[in-house]
Amino acid sequence: MRPVYLDNNATTRVSEEVVSAMLPFFTAQFGNASSMHTFGSEVGGAVKNARGQLQKLIGAAHDHEIVYTSCGTESDNMAILSALETQVGRNEVVTSVVEHPAVLALCDYLEKTRGIKIHRIPVDAKGRLDVDAYRKALGPKTAIASIMWANNETGTIFPIARLAELAHEAGALFHTDAVQAVGKITINVADSEIDMLSLSGHKLHAPKGIGALYVRRGVRLRPMLRGGHQERGRRAGTENAPSIIGLGKAAELALEYMNDEQTRVRALRDRLEDGILQRVANCFVTGDVEHRLPNTANIAFEYIEGEGILLMLNKAGIAASSGSACTSGSLEPSHVLRAMKVPYTAAHGAIRFSFSRENTEEDVDRVIEAVPSIIAKLREMSPFWKGEENTTAFQPTYA
Template identity: 60%
Template sequence: MKTIYFDNNATTKVAEEVLKEMKPFFCDLYGNPSSMHTFGGQISRKIRNAREQVANLLSCDPAEIIFTSCGTESDNAAIKGTLAAAPKKRKVITTRVEHPAVLSVCRDLENHGYTVIELGVDKKGNLDLDQLEEQIDDDTALVTIMYANNETGVIFPVEKIAELVKSKGTIFHTDAVQAVGKIPLNLSKSNIDLLSLSGHKLHAPKGVGALYVRKGTRLHPFMVGGHQEAGKRAGTENVPGIVGLGKACQLAAKNIKEENERVKYLRDKLENAILRKCPDCILNGDKKNRLPNTANISFKYIEGEAILLMLDKYGICASSGSACTSGSLEPSHVLRAMGVPFTAAHGSIRFSLSRYNTEKEVDYTIEKMPQIVKKLRKLSPFVEKG
């Protein structure tokens, strides 16, 4: 059975071109870039090249890119590093819909004497900027707000937020793990101070990420040890991963426009057909202001894990905000923050596409989805006549 992969916000396929670029760095060019000999030293040029490729995608200076091991590390480094560099300030502002890589870090800060403000969102998942403005004061060390939401794809007005935060003299970090490679970014014209990205969300391998640190931003190193990454992130470089991330960014920069138009067309086709063919389902998030690849739909009266397993039988991979799939007993914190009723949150399914998806795959899913919903609703005690 062929796998239809609609879970690209969880992770993506490594692009063949990326893998090809990485291969020599395992058995042939395995030297340590910090070494004095030519064999190791030549690797540092490759890393410089990758840094330029990442910087090019973000339109920033290569010196502003620090390679890390993942998006979570970038988030931790940005948040904890900023606070450590401004020890007198004790307030952090974030949102209720952040990824756990930010939210859990912030909640942990509360136990260390920090005041953490979690801004709410409206029904469509949008922020109230007035509320943010009200909250920023002299004691605020950091504002950390995601670029685009991993569950709903909703895009926050990050440029506006960055401008607002800057006008108040505070540092702004954004977790852009879901945005990089999907929508164009231009950091040279932006007031963002820190930005996290992750390799495996844009067709690079797992185990590599990056943190953009605007020049002049004070950041205490998170990983301490050797002098790698200009002393900002110790640890021997993950050379194949970094080279892969560079290549993936180069590919993304080259193709972002046309690919995302195609991905958006497929997403819209899938989403519209499902909403039309399946009764009692709701689109979660802001229909207009969204990533081009993400669709989050709640199917009333049925439960997400059951839907996923039925999809799985047809080789279709998606994900759910239901309690049963989260490993906890409560449904998605993002959907709950948006006021999606528990009942609809339990039956939410996220389809996230990539450039590797085809129209045939979309058509196949459009054909199967209504059958699955019908079958499960027949079992549901909340549907009177199944």
């Protein structure tokens, strides 16, 4: 039986078209884009073309506003470190408690080793940012506000356009980690006040190991990697031409399928949620259901632990993920769900199903078919599950 892959927020399959676009650049067109001969200029032209494709996907005014990096994490690090380096006297960062570790771990490190003051803005039970607290945290010392566009675990979308304006009112730069948003929702940076935006190839059917940082024209940038003149001196190192070209192709495809993502994929996701919620007692959807990515469903099952669910789903040929303690090797469940104050009884049993344009109705039906018996089997083994006593007392957190 064909496996059902519903872990597209972790990574996606590289599209056939993307692979085809990349292949010539490993062999026939292997040149170094910087070289002064035909081998080089062919590659240079293709890299420039890819920049244009990515520019269109995020609605940037100029193609040279795109700086290629090795991954989303590098882009996030570059944005924050550069903002601190270019603005002497501004030594504070405003971010949120639900950011990806690519931002949070860097902020922890800067706080500890360089005395940078970090403001971590909380979220409410639906995962919505406390915009008031955000506004109050911004000030004349803020170098940069870095807030994710969409949350990787719940899909909750933050009001990025407004947050960028507020940062500018305080004279600070604004960066967004849009790794989960790019390719899933329409983005137009030119019309916004966003200064920097991180994206990652492997979340949109391009290969792993390629990312980009959008840097608005006029925003000063200090490189993390110094060396050659590649990327206009903003990121030294020989261009990863095959992957850059793959990312360009993937960006073009993502634009083509944007409507499909918003309609068909969203309908698949909703069908999965409805199907599970109707058939399984004591579970609920986490996050801001009205403002979230069309592809992400995060469902918390009470009284059981996520790893067991994932192992049983895997046996049924279904791939999903959890922020549970056991899968990450820590004792705490997902920092995102804890920040939302999802009770421990459910936070450990939260499962994320994330779709892509490659999923079908049949996939959804197979999951709906498999989940109820898995949950029942694990609850039977749980010392906390008391059957009817629990179902009658159940209060969905987000009624």
